[in-house]
Amino acid sequence: MQLKNNTLLSLLMQWIILGSIVGVVVGSTTTILLESNDFLGDDIRLKHDWLIFLLPFAGLLIGYIYMRFGKVMFNHSQSDTSELNNLVIKAVHGQKQVPKRMGLIVYLGTFLTVLFGGSTGREGAAIQMGGSVAATVNQLFKMNNIDKKVVLMSGISAGFGSAFGAPITGTVFGMETATLGKLKWEAVLPCMTASFVAHFVTTAVWHHHHEIFTIAVVPETSVKIFFIVILLSIIFSLVSVLYCQLRHGIEKISTKLFKQNHMKRAFVGGVIIAILTWLIGSQDYNGRGLQILEQAFTEDVPPFAFLAKLIFTAITLGTGFVGGEAIPLFFIGATLGNTLHAFIDLPLSFFVALGLIAVFSGGTNTPIAAFLLALEMFNGKGLEFFFIACVISYLLSGTHGLWPAQKIYEPKS
Amino acid sequence: MQLKNNTLLSLLMQWIILGSIVGVVVGSTTTILLESNDFLGDDIRLKHDWLIFLLPFAGLLIGYIYMRFGKVMFNHSQSDTSELNNLVIKAVHGQKQVPKRMGLIVYLGTFLTVLFGGSTGREGAAIQMGGSVAATVNQLFKMNNIDKKVVLMSGISAGFGSAFGAPITGTVFGMETATLGKLKWEAVLPCMTASFVAHFVTTAVWHHHHEIFTIAVVPETSVKIFFIVILLSIIFSLVSVLYCQLRHGIEKISTKLFKQNHMKRAFVGGVIIAILTWLIGSQDYNGRGLQILEQAFTEDVPPFAFLAKLIFTAITLGTGFVGGEAIPLFFIGATLGNTLHAFIDLPLSFFVALGLIAVFSGGTNTPIAAFLLALEMFNGKGLEFFFIACVISYLLSGTHGLWPAQKIYEPKS
Numbered sequence: 127m128q129l130k131n132n133t134l135l136s137l138l139m140q141w142i143i144l145g146s147i148v149g150v151v152v153g154s155t156t157t158i159l160l161e162s163n164d165f166l167g168d169d170i171r172l173k174h175d176w177l178i179f180l181l182p183f184a185g186l187l188i189g190y191i192y193m194r195f196g197k198v199m200f201n202h203s204q205s206d207t208s209e210l211n212n213l214v215i216k217a218v219h220g221q222k223q224v225p226k227r228m229g230l231i232v233y234l235g236t237f238l239t240v241l242f243g244g245s246t247g248r249e250g251a252a253i254q255m256g257g258s259v260a261a262t263v264n265q266l267f268k269m270n271n272i273d274k275k276v277v278l279m280s281g282i283s284a285g286f287g288s289a290f291g292a293p294i295t296g297t298v299f300g301m302e303t304a305t306l307g308k309l310k311w312e313a314v315l316p317c318m319t320a321s322f323v324a325h326f327v328t329t330a331v332w333h334h335h336h337e338i339f340t341i342a343v344v345p346e347t348s349v350k351i352f353f354i355v356i357l358l359s360i361i362f363s364l365v366s367v368l369y370c371q372l373r374h375g376i377e378k379i380s381t382k383l384f385k386q387n388h389m390k391r392a393f394v395g396g397v398i399i400a401i402l403t404w405l406i407g408s409q410d411y412n413g414r415g416l417q418i419l420e421q422a423f424t425e426d427v428p429p430f431a432f433l434a435k436l437i438f439t440a441i442t443l444g445t446g447f448v449g450g451e452a453i454p455l456f457f458i459g460a461t462l463g464n465t466l467h468a469f470i471d472l473p474l475s476f477f478v479a480l481g482l483i484a485v486f487s488g489g490t491n492t493p494i495a496a497f498l499l500a501l502e503m504f505n506g507k508g509l510e511f512f513f514i515a516c517v518i519s520y521l522l523s524g525t526h527g528l529w530p531a532q533k534i535y536e537p538k539s
Numbered sequence: 540m541q542l543k544n545n546t547l548l549s550l551l552m553q554w555i556i557l558g559s560i561v562g563v564v565v566g567s568t569t570t571i572l573l574e575s576n577d578f579l580g581d582d583i584r585l586k587h588d589w590l591i592f593l594l595p596f597a598g599l600l601i602g603y604i605y606m607r608f609g610k611v612m613f614n615h616s617q618s619d620t621s622e623l624n625n626l627v628i629k630a631v632h633g634q635k636q637v638p639k640r641m642g643l644i645v646y647l648g649t650f651l652t653v654l655f656g657g658s659t660g661r662e663g664a665a666i667q668m669g670g671s672v673a674a675t676v677n678q679l680f681k682m683n684n685i686d687k688k689v690v691l692m693s694g695i696s697a698g699f700g701s702a703f704g705a706p707i708t709g710t711v712f713g714m715e716t717a718t719l720g721k722l723k724w725e726a727v728l729p730c731m732t733a734s735f736v737a738h739f740v741t742t743a744v745w746h747h748h749h750e751i752f753t754i755a756v757v758p759e760t761s762v763k764i765f766f767i768v769i770l771l772s773i774i775f776s777l778v779s780v781l782y783c784q785l786r787h788g789i790e791k792i793s794t795k796l797f798k799q800n801h802m803k804r805a806f807v808g809g810v811i812i813a814i815l816t817w818l819i820g821s822q823d824y825n826g827r828g829l830q831i832l833e834q835a836f837t838e839d840v841p842p843f844a845f846l847a848k849l850i851f852t853a854i855t856l857g858t859g860f861v862g863g864e865a866i867p868l869f870f871i872g873a874t875l876g877n878t879l880h881a882f883i884d885l886p887l888s889f890f891v892a893l894g895l896i897a898v899f900s901g902g903t904n905t906p907i908a909a910f911l912l913a914l915e916m917f918n919g920k921g922l923e924f925f926f927i928a929c930v931i932s933y934l935l936s937g938t939h940g941l942w943p944a945q946k947i948y949e950p951k952s
Contacts, residue, residue: 134937294926314930315930318926322927326762349739502922505919506918509707509919510706513707513731517731521551
């Protein structure tokens with residue numbers, strides 16, 4: 127009994143120490159990613175409109191990097207963001223290894239994409255880098271197979287927690303991503319430690335400032351409001367399915383069309399984005415699109431902004447550019463909420479927040495993480511509504527998630 | 540494909556309708572339980588001190604009811620609250636049936652316990668009644684075995700959601716209780732519908748008012764605060780283990796001692812409670828003890844209040860009286876937080892809320908539900924702290940949960 131307690135205690139200590147190591151390293155690498163991304167995307171790109179016309183060449187370069195250095199990882203298959211997320215998820219299941227060089231490659235790819243105006247986020251990259259750092263930790267400490275998985279999960283947690291400034295969601299995301307709806311409780315301590323430490327390192331040590339979105343007013347609960355929330359959630363869910371289908375479709379067709387030549391594929395993707403940008407005449411839908419995303423919370427945005435962003439992002443990521451899908455999903459949901467607001471007289475920022483979260487829930491198939499993210503982003507406001515929106519969007523989006531390698535643990539009803 | 544979509548849609552509709560039926564009925568029965576409980580416990584008992592001396596005879600009566608009418612359910616085994624919760628959980632696993640009469644028996648038992656001053660809550664009873672109502676629904680609609688489980692889970696959700704006024708937590712509780720850490724996603728729609736509808740029926744239709752506890756100030760996040768929260772959570776967790784061990788110990792010994800004679804057992808339990816009450820000279824630790832619980836949030840309570848409540852409740856429920864364990868766990872945690880506040884200069888109500896939630900998490904082994912309850916009870920305040928407290932208390936409480944029939948799905952690390 128005494129021995130058993132000692133073992134438990136040393137096990138707990140082991141996970142706290144490993145989680146802290148992962149947290150410190152991932153928190154620091156995430157900060158570098160976020161800060162340099164802000165600098166390239168906001169300070170440089172927005173001041174030099176013409177950079178968008180170099181996007182096709184950035185695509186060539188990304189394709190080259192992936193074909194030259196990424197072969198080991200991808201076995202000559204598609205080499206884009208969703209495949210990278212799949213790789214991390216497969217590694218958690220023990221089917222694949224996360225190569226250490228992935229972190230650096232993802233880093234470079236995200237830089238190039240954001241500097242030249244591909245429509246993308248960066249949080250996905252942060253998560254993949256988290257996985258990459260965790261893989262290094264695994265090698266350094268010579269972990270056994272089960273522990274390897276747990277360390278990987280804590281890397282995902284740390285990446286998410288620090289990139290979004292949402293450590294609770296990060297904890298659960300790392301535990302939840304690998305198998306839908308089945309939380310791995312033995313991983314909670316390292317995941318929680320890594321996520322909170324990484325968040326702390328990013329914000330308190332390196333002083334990175336996350337964007338803050340605010341809901342001005344939450345409507346009083348009533349039967350009518352619940353029906354409106356349910357109806358809206360159905361619409362948000364369907365749009366998340368539309369995005370996922372379009373993106374996977376483009377990915378599939380373009381891979382086939384260019385016979386696995388990622389340089390050609392990304393070049394053509396870059397050309398299309400550049401032409402679309404030129405036609406629209408603004409860079410509202412390139413990069414992260416934070417301006418429109420922030421604007422959506424307080425005033426009207428173009429009614430089809432959501433559709434434009436949907437198409438821009440599906441092309442960018444479907445042709446092999448690199449980054450994250452969270453911010454684009456936020457953008458699509460928020461602007462769609464803004465558009466739908468025209469039809470119903472309820473607080474604007476509430477609609478926008480609801481769309482942001484519901485499209486994220488449907489697109490990523492992680493309803494618990496989406497709900498927690500809503501809590502952390504909006505300070506616990508309107509939690510019943512977000513809960514219902516997350517669940518409905520998740521249920522109706524069926525198995526159309528962004529990441530095919532997720533195991534559907536229980537059939538959705 | 541069309542057909543498949545139709546099937547999905549009709550499945551969704553089926554669960555919404557069944558969930559609503561369960562919600563309306565359970566919401567109504569819960570209201571009757573809560574209102575009559577308030578009346579008996581607060582209006583009558585508190586005005587008639589001498590009722591406590593009749594507690595042994597109430598025990599006789601409860602024992603008689605259980606031995607005479609409860610045999611079918613309990614197979615001559617122990618017949619107390621935890622066994623009833625086990626029964627509901629076993630029913631979800633398909634190992635046992637929930638008999639319809641259970642609802643009525645639990646009802647009567649809770650009435651007698653609260654009127655004559657046993658230390659207990661009533662939320663457990665609401666959950667068991669929810670299970671009982673769900674069993675009736677199952678019979679009426681002749682459900683198949685898998686669907687039966689889902690209906691039972693939605694009954695648990697509805698009971699929890701309406702008894703606590705916390706529909707989100709109710710949803711997850713119904714899904715989580717049956718197998719620790721493994722959420723059954725196919726049940727989310729009926730559980731959510733039942734929980735929200737039941738909450739709506741209890742509050743908006745029948746106008747029941749839930750108690751409201753408020754956290755005055757949440758400390759700013761800092762490394763020091765996190766360490767304090769972790770330290771406190773360890774203490775809260777150990778006290779939750781102490782309670783569970785004592786209660787199960789009393790249950791085991793008293794069952795053996797009185798050779799399955801529940802009348803004798805509860806009579807002696809009643810005598811001990813009556814003597815303890817007489818010695819202490821107040822009824823602070825009888826019934827739900829709401830006065831002290833509310834006081835704990837704003838001013839000092841006796842430093843060993845938590846221990847007194849712990850002993851009173853372990854004896855009450857360990858000798859076969861009926862009710863719920865949530866409010867006693869709240870009481871124990873809140874007053875312990877109040878006591879510990881003397882040592883550290885942080886906002887009082889924050890300590891109290893933390894203890895309330897952490898002891899509940901450790902005692903019930905449902906960390907997600909405990910965290911969500913904190914959100915719903917305290918309007919999303921201090922969510923990082925509650926999250927950490929729930930996880931730590933859950934991890935350290937090991938397998939010392941209140942309800943033995945819970946399947947430990949994954950080994951805790």
